Amino acid sequence: MKPDLTPRKSSTVPERTGHVSVLVEKFMIVWGGYNDDYDPYHLAYLPPHEVWLYDTEFKVWFVSKNRDIIPVPASGCSACAQGDYMYVFGGHSGLGYLNTLYKLHLSTLQWELVTPESSSPSPSPRDKTVSWFYDKKFYTFGGYGMIDYSKDNVFLEEVRSFCQDETSDLRGWNNQLCVFDFITMKWSIAETKGQKPSARAAHSAVRFGCKVFIFGGRHMNLRLNDLHCLDLSTMTWSGSLCVSGEQPEGRSWHTASAVSTNQMFVYGGFNNNCVPLSDAWILDVASLSWTQLTHFPTNKPRLWHTACVTHNQEVLVFGGCGNNILANEEESQVDHRNDILLFQLQPYTLSRLCLECAYRHRVRLGAQWDSLPRQFSDWLNRKEDLDIQLLMSTDTGSESHSDSDVSLEEYRLTFSLLHESQSLVQLLVLRNDLFVFHCLGYTIRRLKEDVNLRALPFDLCCGGMGQ
Known part of the structure; x- marks a missing residue:
């Protein structure tokens, strides 16, 4: 998966809460969510034609815009990823709760609606579910949404699987396990054995081989910290599992991610006191023991965010809300986020550390890059090109300045020279002004020789900046 897109500054990524993300190869793919202050035209929901991609290797954002399906x-x-697709189910929109299943082709970034066989009833509309893929089947468990008391069999309804919300006659939590079979193209309610988890929403699910672990979520007015396991090979629920060690407090809107073949990483969420959380935990699914990771910062609360795990065992927590999402608007404004919290769970490889060192000292070492093995020199040149494109872009993340008379090679030389003067780099970042680049590029063309930044007149570098 290699998007031929222009890199975007991280400041141009819309803040969002309640979105979805998956990791495919080295890209974190982000779609959807809402932001009360983003755009009234979309009723606070993020534009559906935008798919954002974060390159976890070069730490750069891209955006793909598709106005077809x-x-x-x-x-x-x-959401979950399987093979060539990311699958997205349910949710809540300006039209109400949803029960549609879409798939995003990961090589073309084109959407396709998955249409069930005409005689197959679908799950009732719902949001805040969890989903996973196993043996050519898409599974979704739980959620919050509409309860259908009619008898026309429009939906896969088991009224007894719903727990009605006291504030609404037609909405509630459920503990349905719905399955879409891509061979028969039909929905069904899975037949299981054992004690099912209670009805819940905003919980988490992580699959380890044929076993899926369900943790937490909200059941009526209670946010849970119970742990359940579903064995997909026998379709048997474990019931509430007994765990050892100190346990995380009850929570919803958290994330859980597989960070090894038997470890699950849990971060953040919303507790029973309506406080956003910033604690990190590891569950060993083999020994059923919890361990709190106390060495990570605890001043970055997040809820209704997403988390992806890279091949370097980094957990990337993106977006979400940083304060009480249920607070009255008069008390506080919702703190939607667009930053990435990085949790490093193992040391970086020696090759990565060496590459980053070679790039950090590119002014002195850049001439020797081509003597490195091809894969390393390509990595260094690619990172430099991306950084240059970011510096050439505007605040709004638009395309590079094609009308400029400064060539890319001149930008590249100027970019390297600028790193000789930290003060100029800071000035450029603070003012976000390309005038310095244009001035230096012009000087480079005229002198046809190396430019010593310290010899440039100060007014040449800062003229036109309003100083």
């Missing part, structure tokens, strides 16, 4: 703008969907 696109899902309804929504938040609270569930």
Whole structure:
């Protein structure tokens, strides 16, 4: 997966809560969510034609825009990746709760609506579910949404699987396990054995081989910290599992991610006191023991965010809300986020450390890059090109200045020279002004020789900046 897209500054990534993300190869793919202050035209939902991609290797954002078949703008969907596709189910939109299943082709970034066989009833509309893929089947469990008391069999309904919300006659939590079979193209409710988890929403699910672990979530007015396991090979629920060690407090809107073949990483969420959390935990699914990771910062609360695990065992927590999402608007404004919290769970490889060192000292070592093995020199040159494109872009993340008379090679030389003067780099970042680049590029063309930044007149570098 190699998007031929222009890199975007991280400041141009819309803040969002209730979105979905998956990791495919080295890219974190982000779609959907909402932001009350983003755009009233979309009723606070993020534009559905935008798919954002974060290159976890070079730490750069890209955006793909597709106006063909696109899902309804929504938040609270569930998503998982399998093969060449990312699957997105359910959610809540300006039209209400959803029960549609879409798939995004990961090589073309084109959407496709998955249409069940005509005689197959679908799950009732819902959001805040969890989903996973196993043996050519898409599974979704739980959620919050509409309860259908009719008898026309429009939906896969088991009224007894719903727990009604006291504030609404037609909405509630459920503990349905719905399955879409891609061979028969039909939905069904899975037949299982054992004690099912209670009805819940905003919980988490992680699959380890044929076993899926369900943790937490909200059941009526209670946010849970119970742990359940579903064995997909026998379709048997474990019931609430007994765990050892100190346990995380009850929470919803958290994330859980597989960080090894038997470890699950849990971060953040919303507790029973309506406080956003910033604690990190590891569950060993073999020994069923919890361990709190106390060496990570605890001042970065997040809820209704997403988390992806890279091949370097980094957990990337993106977006979400940083304060009480249920607070009255008069008390506080919702703190939607667009930053990435990085949790490093193992040391970086020696090759990566060496590459980063070679890039950090590119002014002195750049001439020797081509003597490195091809894969390393390509990596260094690619990173430099991306950084240059970011510096050439505007604040709004638009395309590079094609009308400029400064060539890319001149930008590249100027970019390297600028790193000789930290003060100029800071000035450029603070003012976000390309005038310095244009002046230096002009000087480079005229002198046809190396430019010593310290010899440049100060007014040449800062003229036109309003100083």
